Amino acid sequence: MATLKKRHDYDYLHTELPILLDETSEGVHRIEGIVATLRNYAHDDAQQGQPVCLKELVETSLRLVHHELKYVVRQVNREYVDIPEVWCRPAQISQVLVNLLVNAAQAMPEGGDISIRLNQLGERYVELSVCDQGQGIADELMPRLFESFVTSKPAGKGTGLGLPICHDIMISHGGEIRAENRPGGGACFTLILPIHQS
Ligand SMILES: Nc1ncnc2c1ncn2[C@@H]1O[C@H](COP(=O)(O)OP(=O)(O)OP(=O)(O)O)[C@@H](O)[C@H]1O
Ligand SMILES: [Mg+2]
Structure with missing residues (x-):
């Protein structure tokens, strides 16, 4: 034995x-x-808009990119207020969040926190922001940030398609996306979405 x-x-x-x-x-x-989420993406054209709990959608998206975040993101701070369900195509909005979260992680190779804030804007809109503690958006990229193939990343790492896709998705929802650098360092991306189908 x-x-x-x-x-x-x-x-x-x-x-x-x-x-x-x-x-x-x-x-x-x-x-x-x-795989379940990818299947949603694949059927995206067929996917209808529906009332969605954004809080849950943020959590799903975080789970989806867990692997990309786990070595650099120390903490994900969440500031959620109670908001009504928002009309949207959830797989598309999740794709926007995934792109923003991956960008945030890639901007913090030395590590840092991500802050996600969810707010209501008046009667008709909600605001969802994703902020990081990275190096911030380079000044020269700012004016062309949402154009295709604008990237500061090496070939194989970035294609410069993430933000243009986010922009298209937000516009198709009657919403918008804004980018700014924070005074204390780091970038902040803000999504505005109408609560009801426009
Ligand atoms: N959170 C951020 N902090 C600093 N810079 C950012 C951030 N998000 C985006 N950027 C800048 O904007 C550029 C364009 O971003 P985008 O997501 O469109 O493309 P990418 O990340 O380079 O490539 P892809 O998303 O196609 O893999 C990035 O290369 C980077 O320079
Ligand atoms: Mg990207």
Whole structure:
């Protein structure tokens, strides 16, 4: 028995295998969620607008990019006020959030926090902002930020299509997207969405 155990690394397997299986199972569940979301994207044309809880949509989007954020984002601060459900195509708005979150993480290679704020603007609009503690948006990019193929990232890392897609999606929802640098450092992207179908 002792020889067999040694030959097959029994002690090592006995302690490591349960951990490995737990992590594998967690990974498979995450893949399941991502595939389900991708399926939504694939059927996007067919997807109708519907009343959506933005708070939940933010959480779904965060889960989707967990892997991209986990090594650089120390903390995700959330400031949510109670707002009504908002009419939108959820897979598209989630895609906007995913693009903003990945940009935020890529802007903070040394690490930092992301702050997400959800607010109501008067009777008819809501505002959702994603802010980071990165290097901020370069001045020369600011005027062309939402144009296709504008990127400061090396080939293979960025294509400069994330923000133009965000812009198109927001316009198709009767909303808008704004970008600014924060006085204390870092970039802030703000989405404005009408609550009701326009
Ligand atoms: N949070 C941010 N902080 C600083 N700069 C940013 C931020 N978000 C975007 N930018 C700047 O805007 C550029 C364009 O962003 P965009 O998301 O459109 O393209 P990308 O991230 O370069 O590539 P892709 O999104 O297609 O992978 C980025 O290359 C970067 O220079
Ligand atoms: Mg991007």
